[in-house]
Amino acid sequence: MLFDTIIFGPIKSRRLGVSLGVNLLPQHGKICSFDCIYCECGLNADGREDTQLPTRQQVRKALEEKLIAYKQAGGEPIDTFTFAGNGEPTLHPDFKEIVLDTQKLRNQYYPDAKISVLTNAWQLDKPAVLEGLRQVDNAILKLDSAIPSTLLSMNRPVSPTFNIDTLIEQLASFRGQCIVQTMFLRGAGVDNTTPAEIEAWLGALKRIQPSLVQLYSIDRKVPIEGLEHVGEEELKAIAAKVKKIGLKTLVTP
């Protein structure tokens, strides 16, 4: 499912509260540096009809118009401005500047709200992306596996230079000021719930030391057949292992 507007929601999210979405990607297409088998936006190959990114000015205007209308309608206070949408938000060339614009509008209209970015964390070698992410309250970084073959099968990075050790070191460079988000699933030749997977993933988490680890599983339509949801009890059992190494967890079944 694609988001067909620049600003979407707000929606009630168990993880983020009342969340207003910001989509920096095309409104009728998908662009991402990963091509995850579980992506709710579909596969990259199916989302190439529209490659037009909104401009910084368009995003600021759409956000301010939405905030004015929402305030006037007496909507429930916004808890989080969430950069998500049809692909990877940090691929937008003005990502950092748009974060700064959003901070200004947040301060003006909902000063208590947080700013969150859902990212696959594969643009962290770009200084502007890193600076933008360091400005936000919740940098939510994807790490679905610490075993290269599993990560390649599950997330299917587009870049041939993708390297899992680099990814983990980039996550660790946040020095704990980040949230790690992990999708657990089985099927289509992938299973990131095995003891070997969990052991390797816990090792990476020890290195990264995130402020929170979010565990979830598929709950909507996914583009690849045969993927299985991992149930709440199993997610909680994995979360208990994360707590044992001293990290906070949030399970979203």
Ligand code: SF4
């Ligand atoms: S990183 Fe996110 S947007 Fe990109 S393919 Fe994976 S789930 Fe979809």
